[in-house]
Structures are given as C-alpha cells and as structure tokens.
Amino acid sequence: MPNPTAAMLVIGDEILSGRTRDINMHVLAQALNAHGIDLKEARVVSDDRDAIVSAVTALSDAYDHVFTSGGIGPTHDDITADCVAAAFDTHIDVRDDARDLLLRHYESRGVEVTEGRLRMARIPDGATLIENPVSVAPGFTLGNVHVMAGVPTIFEAMVASVLPAIKGGAPLxxxxxxxxxxxxxxxxxxxxxxxxxxxxxxxxxxxxxxxxxxxxxxxxxxxxxxxxxxxxxxxxxxxxxxx
Amino acid sequence: MPNPTAAMLVIGDEILSGRTRDINMHVLAQALNAHGIDLKEARVVSDDRDAIVSAVTALSDAYDHVFTSGGIGPTHDDITADCVAAAFDTHIDVRDDARDLLLRHYESRGVEVTEGRLRMARIPDGATLIENPVSVAPGFTLGNVHVMAGVPTIFEAMVASVLPAIKGGAPLxxxxxxxxxxxxxxxxxxxxxxxxxxxxxxxxxxxxxxxxxxxxxxxxxxxxxxxxxxxxxxxxxxxxxxx
CATH class of the missing domain: 3.30.70.600 (Ribosomal protein S10)
Structure with missing residues (x-):
C-alpha cells in the first residue's frame, strides 16, 4: 500500500516579504519522512482570507493530510482558524474546552485574559484540539487539516503532538x-x-x-x-x- | 498603480524529503521586495512532470511573474525546461545559441561535452536566455515564467541577471x-x-x-x-x- 500523502501550507506575510526565513517546512518534511508520510507539495500564502481558504480547499482535496503553520495567535492578522472553518463550511466560535485550557493557564500565572488571548480559543465545531506544551493555546485538526502555530518552537512541539495520532506508512x-x-x-x-x-x-x-x-x-x-x-x-x- | 505580482515555484524532491533546507525562497523574496514586486505565493513541488506543469500553468495565469528554482541541470531528474515548454505548448530542443555558449565554455577549459551537458542547452522556442555568470549553462524566460537553477550561488546570480529587465514598482x-x-x-x-x-x-x-x-x-x-x-x-x- 502506498504511503499517505501530505501537503504543507505556510501562512505568513513575513516569509513572502523576505523578513523571515521559514524553518517549519524543513522541520515538518523531516518529521513526515520519518513517519512514512510523503510530503508532496508545500505552499506559502500571505495573511489573506481568499488566499488561505482557496489553498486549504485545494490541498485538502488533493492530499491525505494538510499541515498548516502560522496565523493562529491572538492578533488581528491571525485569521487561519476562521479561514479553515470557512473552507469546511463549519461554524467557529470561542469553544469551552479551549477557553478552559487558556483560563486555567492564565489564572495560574496571574496573566490577564484579554480579548485577543480569548481569540486563541476560537475552534471550529467538530475539530480535535492539538496539544501545545509550550504556551498552551491549542492547534486543531478539522477533517484532514492539522492547524498549528508558526512560532518554530511551538510548531515543532505541535507536530510531535499530532503525528502519533496519524497512521503512517513505511519510511522511505x-x-x-x-x-x-x-x-x-x-x-x-x-x-x-x-x-x-x-x-x-x-x-x-x-x-x-x-x-x-x-x-x-x-x-x-x-x-x-x-x-x-x-x-x-x-x-x-x-x-x-x-x- | 499597484506593484506587479509574482509567485515562486521551487522544484525539488530534496526539499520535500527534508534532505535539504531551501534558501532560494528567502533570497528571491528579499530581491523582489527591494525591486517593488509583490511576492504573493510560493510553492514547492517534486520532480514530477504533472506536478510541475500544472503548477507553472496555475501560477503563470494568476500572477504577473513566476520565478522557478531547480531542475535545469544535466541529469535525468532535471525536467523543468521540458515541463515549462509543455505548460506553454511550445516546442523545445537543444538550441544553437545555448549550445554555442556551452561549447565555447567547455572547449576553453578542455571539458568533455557529454550528452547530459548538452541537455542544458534545451531551450523552448521563443524563450530569452538568462545569463549564468557562475557556470554558463543559462536559464530562460518564456512568457512570464523565469526559469533558474536550484544551486543557491547560481540561483542568486540568475536573479541578479533577470531582475533589471523586469519593470518593478515602488518598494514597500x-x-x-x-x-x-x-x-x-x-x-x-x-x-x-x-x-x-x-x-x-x-x-x-x-x-x-x-x-x-x-x-x-x-x-x-x-x-x-x-x-x-x-x-x-x-x-x-x-x-x-x-x-
């Protein structure tokens, strides 16, 4: 049986403007290769709703898995979760399980719960949370799309959280x-x-x-x-x- | 007037397998930004004919310029030139001007002209050559697609060769x-x-x-x-x- 196929979608103006050099693609490529999943394509798009929705739709249709990086933080330019929900025509709002995770974390550290921070609890209906051992705010899996943070330390930790739940093939x-x-x-x-x-x-x-x-x-x-x-x-x- | 738009297409199994970390995307992003061209999207595909042809077609239709990296060397897995010709439905063969460049270079250095080396003179009809000051074998521009080598030193030199001929806008x-x-x-x-x-x-x-x-x-x-x-x-x- 052939190995499962995958695509990566990197979301972020900072890569396309040349401000930042992406490292997450290389980290994911190595992790997938070791897990027996064939990374067939990678795309980088800007923080633009139409660009993200259409890339998520195209890649989700074409491959067994899609891994995204970036755009799930607390600021106004973090629109990935809403775009993935739109690509699957799924309702999204602050979800109790994710909010509880964040509240517990912030309260234990005496950190203020801002409106921005609560945005990180926006999770589409039906999605499964991906654990974030670095800074708690979770990623999620919706359908065959795995949505993860762009900060490299968090991205790498989320990849390690999600891969064991995905059936791989024979490492090449x-x-x-x-x-x-x-x-x-x-x-x-x-x-x-x-x-x-x-x-x-x-x-x-x-x-x-x-x-x-x-x-x-x-x-x-x-x-x-x-x-x-x-x-x-x-x-x-x-x-x-x-x- | 808005700035011209561009996409990049990186061609190479070695990036997707995690063997090599791409650097050309970062180099191109910085060069385009300084030249007033907005890099809107980047894709990485493997050395696969269908994948390359369909990415070239999609990106060439969607953006003002497409810059490709990789797959124009002498070996059997170098199929980019033929794929770009196919995307434009254009005839391709060893072309006299490119062959003369290579022959002059190899003869002056007493280097054998192998069948593989001659493949690097395969240039689509109507394409303009892109100068390669590092190792002579040229890239080319066909329509709005600029085809360049993947070796970083050569890629960077080819970007410097081709950009002055492209009208840029106001640097952001x-x-x-x-x-x-x-x-x-x-x-x-x-x-x-x-x-x-x-x-x-x-x-x-x-x-x-x-x-x-x-x-x-x-x-x-x-x-x-x-x-x-x-x-x-x-x-x-x-x-x-x-x-």
Missing amino acids: LSQSLRIDKPEGELADPLRELAADFPDLSIGSYPFQQNGAFGSNIVIRGENGADIDAAMLRLSELFRGAGA | LSQSLRIDKPEGELADPLRELAADFPDLSIGSYPFQQNGAFGSNIVIRGENGADIDAAMLRLSELFRGAGA
Whole structure:
C-alpha cells in the first residue's frame, strides 16, 4: 500500500516579504519522512482570507493530510482558524474546552485574559484540539487539516503532538554518495543506472564548494536490497571520486 | 498603480524529503521586495512532470511573474525546461545559441561535452536566455515564467541577471518595533491601531527567546508619513517595553 500523502501550507506575510526565513517546512518534511508520510507539495500564502481558504480547499482535496503553520495567535492578522472553518463550511466560535485550557493557564500565572488571548480559543465545531506544551493555546485538526502555530518552537512541539495520532506508512529508505565531479560528467551514467533500477528514485543534488562542483547522489526506495545493489554500481562507476 | 505580482515555484524532491533546507525562497523574496514586486505565493513541488506543469500553468495565469528554482541541470531528474515548454505548448530542443555558449565554455577549459551537458542547452522556442555568470549553462524566460537553477550561488546570480529587465514598482516601506511583551497583551491595542490606519499593513510576528515571549511589530505601506505616525502611536502605547 502506498504511503499517505501530505501537503504543507505556510501562512505568513513575513516569509513572502523576505523578513523571515521559514524553518517549519524543513522541520515538518523531516518529521513526515520519518513517519512514512510523503510530503508532496508545500505552499506559502500571505495573511489573506481568499488566499488561505482557496489553498486549504485545494490541498485538502488533493492530499491525505494538510499541515498548516502560522496565523493562529491572538492578533488581528491571525485569521487561519476562521479561514479553515470557512473552507469546511463549519461554524467557529470561542469553544469551552479551549477557553478552559487558556483560563486555567492564565489564572495560574496571574496573566490577564484579554480579548485577543480569548481569540486563541476560537475552534471550529467538530475539530480535535492539538496539544501545545509550550504556551498552551491549542492547534486543531478539522477533517484532514492539522492547524498549528508558526512560532518554530511551538510548531515543532505541535507536530510531535499530532503525528502519533496519524497512521503512517513505511519510511522511505535512502542512501547517498557524495561525488566530487561536476554533474555534467555524472549525467550519462546516472541515466543508465536509473533505467536499470526503475523502482528506485535516483536524485542528483549538485553543490559548489570552494570553487569546485560536485553532486550528492541520493538513491531512495522501499527495498533495501535494491538500494544496496544500486549503490554498489554507483560507487564502482565513480571509484576514486566518491567521499 | 499597484506593484506587479509574482509567485515562486521551487522544484525539488530534496526539499520535500527534508534532505535539504531551501534558501532560494528567502533570497528571491528579499530581491523582489527591494525591486517593488509583490511576492504573493510560493510553492514547492517534486520532480514530477504533472506536478510541475500544472503548477507553472496555475501560477503563470494568476500572477504577473513566476520565478522557478531547480531542475535545469544535466541529469535525468532535471525536467523543468521540458515541463515549462509543455505548460506553454511550445516546442523545445537543444538550441544553437545555448549550445554555442556551452561549447565555447567547455572547449576553453578542455571539458568533455557529454550528452547530459548538452541537455542544458534545451531551450523552448521563443524563450530569452538568462545569463549564468557562475557556470554558463543559462536559464530562460518564456512568457512570464523565469526559469533558474536550484544551486543557491547560481540561483542568486540568475536573479541578479533577470531582475533589471523586469519593470518593478515602488518598494514597500516598512518600520518595525520589537516589544518584549507576549502577543496576547498586544492584540487589543494593535487591533485598534490597525483600524485607525486602514491603508497600512500591521503585522505581529511573535518570538520566544530565553523562555520569554515577545513580538516584532512590522508596519508596512507606501506612505512614509503614515508609517511614521503609526509608529509613534505604537511606541507610545508600549512605552518601556520596546527595544
């Protein structure tokens, strides 16, 4: 059975304006890969209602799971929860379970419960809460969409909260070999290798280091013996140029 | 007149598998912002023909410009040029001008011209070449799609090659203020500030540092005097908590 598929949706003007460099995509990609879920696509959109609703709808239709990052804080530009509710045509308001979590947390610390903070208890009907061990305000899962915070420490903690509840597949196996030759000299033999191992995915990821070109060859697949055989052929082809 | 809009398409299994962390999106976002082009959306797709063709088509229809990164090297998994040609229903083959560039470069350095290397001269009919000052193999512009390499040093150089030929608008002005209070205490006053300055975009970007929460407030707009007035109000609101 093929692995479940997933998409990520990063919500935030700050990424698209170049103010902030996103890290959550990389964190999610690694976590999903280890859990046997194939991340097929990622999108970044701005804090714009139409853009968020249409991306959530498109990705939710196309993939088994959608993971979102950003836009669930207390401020006026945090509109993700309302947009996800709209995409599923579901009612949303401050929900008792989420409000109780927040009130308990704030009261125990003597923190004022502002209108903004209460917005973080806006949860669509029928959604399941995602635990936030960092700052309590929860994420949620509605349908196949998992809504999480954008602050990297909180995002990572929420991913760890939600993944065990999602059925994964077999983690993709991979081996890689660094070859200190320009990609142009690898292309023809790699094409033949790929043709001889049609069940494996053979990727070439060029780099430039100290003025010299090289490439990391990554062989991925589900059958470890096939990968071993292809790696052996690869290292024979480029004996002396590998690391 | 509003600024031109743009989208980015990152092509590469290595980003989605978590093997590599993308940097090109951040580089492009900063360059476009400085050039007065609004980056509205970014997508990452795998080295899959259908995924690339449909993303190029959708983004090219929706935005003034599309910038792609990755998949134009010499190996079998480099299929971006062919996919962009397919999206525009345009013929593609090794083109004389691009081949001459490559041959001159390789012959001057005594480098063998492999079949793989010649693939990098596959350019769609009607496309304009994008100069690659790092390793010669060119990118290209077809319609409103600018096709560039994924290796970060080459991508950045190609962005510098292509941007001067694209008409930009007014760079968005912005000022920011770091406030060492949790976002929950900023939300209500910020909502009022945003209501008082409807032509400005006021974003709150929370962070966590040494266990304490704070937020960077960024005010963006085209009118510098409005931004000054809003920043003054903001600093008065949070006197003592700012940096």
